[in-house]
Amino acid sequence: TDTITLLGLESSCDDTAAAVVRHTADQMPEILSSIVAGQTGLHADFGGVVPEIAARAHAEKLDICVEEALLRAGLRLGELDGIAVTAGPGLIGGVVAGVMCAKGLAAGSGLPLIGVNHLAGHALTPRLTDQTAFPYLMLLVSGGHCQFLIAKGPDEFSRLGGTIDDAPGEAFDKTAKLLGLLQPGGPAVEAEARKGDPKRFNFPRPLLDRPGCDMSFSGLKTALLRERDRLVAEHGGLRRADRVDLCAGFQAAVADVLAEKSRRALAEYLTLAPATPTLAVAGGVAANMTIRAALETVCEREKVTFLAPPLALCTDNAAMIAWAGIERFRAGQRDDMTLQARPRWPL
Numbered sequence: 001t002d003t004i005t006l007l008g009l010e011s012s013c014d015d016t017a018a019a020v021v022r023h024t025a026d027q028m029p030e031i032l033s034s035i036v037a038g039q040t041g042l043h044a045d046f047g048g049v050v051p052e053i054a055a056r057a058h059a060e061k062l063d064i065c066v067e068e069a070l071l072r073a074g075l076r077l078g079e080l081d082g083i084a085v086t087a088g089p090g091l092i093g094g095v096v097a098g099v100m101c102a103k104g105l106a107a108g109s110g111l112p113l114i115g116v117n118h119l120a121g122h123a124l125t126p127r128l129t130d131q132t133a134f135p136y137l138m139l140l141v142s143g144g145h146c147q148f149l150i151a152k153g154p155d156e157f158s159r160l161g162g163t164i165d166d167a168p169g170e171a172f173d174k175t176a177k178l179l180g181l182l183q184p185g186g187p188a189v190e191a192e193a194r195k196g197d198p199k200r201f202n203f204p205r206p207l208l209d210r211p212g213c214d215m216s217f218s219g220l221k222t223a224l225l226r227e228r229d230r231l232v233a234e235h236g237g238l239r240r241a242d243r244v245d246l247c248a249g250f251q252a253a254v255a256d257v258l259a260e261k262s263r264r265a266l267a268e269y270l271t272l273a274p275a276t277p278t279l280a281v282a283g284g285v286a287a288n289m290t291i292r293a294a295l296e297t298v299c300e301r302e303k304v305t306f307l308a309p310p311l312a313l314c315t316d317n318a319a320m321i322a323w324a325g326i327e328r329f330r331a332g333q334r335d336d337m338t339l340q341a342r343p344r345w346p347l
C-alpha cells in the first residue's frame with residue numbers, strides 16, 4: 001500500500017525520544033505518538049551536558065520510550081513498516097545507544113532499518129507539519145546548531161552559511177550563566193530582556209560588515225562580560241536594572257544578526273524562483289519572540305511565507321526522525337546491520 005508507518009528514535013544530545021508517524025501519499029502525515037524524556041536534572045550540577053551521563057541515561061530510557069510510543073500509538077512492532085534512527089551527528093555515546101537499540105528491534109522483528117541524519121530531521125520538519133514544497137529556506141538555530149540550508153529534496157540540502165563559533169542558544173546559555181540566571185538560559189534571558197532597554201548598550205553585530213551568511217556570536221558574549229565587570233566594579237554588584245538592560249541589549253544584537261543574515265540568505269534562495277517561497281525555522285532559539293518577530297518582519301518585506309512549527313517539533317524530538325525516515329523510505333533507501341553511528345555527518 002502507499003501508507004507507511006515508522007517508529008523513530010532520537011538520542012543524539014540530551015533528550016531520549018521515540019515516536020510513531022504514519023503517512024499516506026498526498027495526505028497530511030499523522031504523529032501517532034511522540035515521547036520525549038529530557039535529562040536537564042541530570043546535568044544541572046555540571047553546567048552543560050556530560051556525554052558519559054547522557055549516554056548511560058539514553059541506554060536506560062530508550063526501551064521505555066519505545067514501549068510508551070508503541071502503546072500510545074496502539075500498535076505492535078510487527079504492524080510497522082520500519083525503524084528510523086538518528087545515526088549522527090551528535091554525542092557519540094548517545095548516538096551509539098540509539099543505533100544499537102534500533103538494530104536490536106530490527107533484528108527481532110525483521111523490519112527494515114533506516115539511518116537518519118539529525119540535521120535532516122530538523123530540516124524536513126516543515127514537510128511533516130505543513131507539507132511545505134521544495135525548495136524552501138531553513139534556519140536551524142539551537143544550542144548546538146546555527147546554519148542556513150536550502151532544502152531541495154529529502155536528501156538534497158545546500159548550506160548557505162552558519163556560525164563560525166558559538167550557536168545562538170549556546171550564547172544565550174553562557175549569557176545567563178554570566179548574569180547569574182537559571183539554565184536553560186534562553187527563556188531566562190528572554191524574560192529579563194522583556195523588562196529592559198535594548199538600546200542602552202550597543203553590543204557588536206559581528207560579521208554584518210562582511211558579505212555572505214556566516215555568523216559569529218562569541219564576540220558578543222565577550223562584550224557582555226566586559227560590561228558586566230565594569231558595572232559590578234562600579235556598583236559593587238550587578239543591579240537588577242543593569243541586568244535587564246544587558247539581557248535586552250544582548251537579545252537585540254542576536255535578533256539583528258539573524259534578521260540581516262536571513263535577508264541575505266533569502267536573496268540567494270529567491271534566485272531559485274521557488275513556487276511557494278518559504279523561510280522555516282527550527283531549534284530551541286526559534287521559541288524567542290523577539291527573534292521570531294525580527295524574522296517575520298524580514299519575510300513580510302520579501303513577500304516570503306514565514307513558518308515556525310510548534311515548539312515541541314522545533315526542539316529535539318523523534319517524530320522528525322520518523323518523518324525523515326519516511327521520506328527516505330519512499331525514495332527506496334534502506335540501511336542494514338552495518339549502519340554506523342557517526343559523531344560528524346555534514347548534510
Ligand code: KG4
Pocket residue numbers: 013141142143144145168169170172173184185186187190283284285286287288289314315316
Ligand atoms: O533545539 P534545542 O532544544 O536543543 C539543541 O540545542 O539541540 O535548543 C536548546 C537551546 C538552548 O540553548 C536554549 O537556551 C535555547 O535553545 N532556547 C532559547 C529560548 N528557548 C530555548 N533561546 C532564546 N530564547 C528562548 N526563548
Ligand code: ZN
Pocket residue numbers: 118122142315316
Ligand atoms: Zn537538534
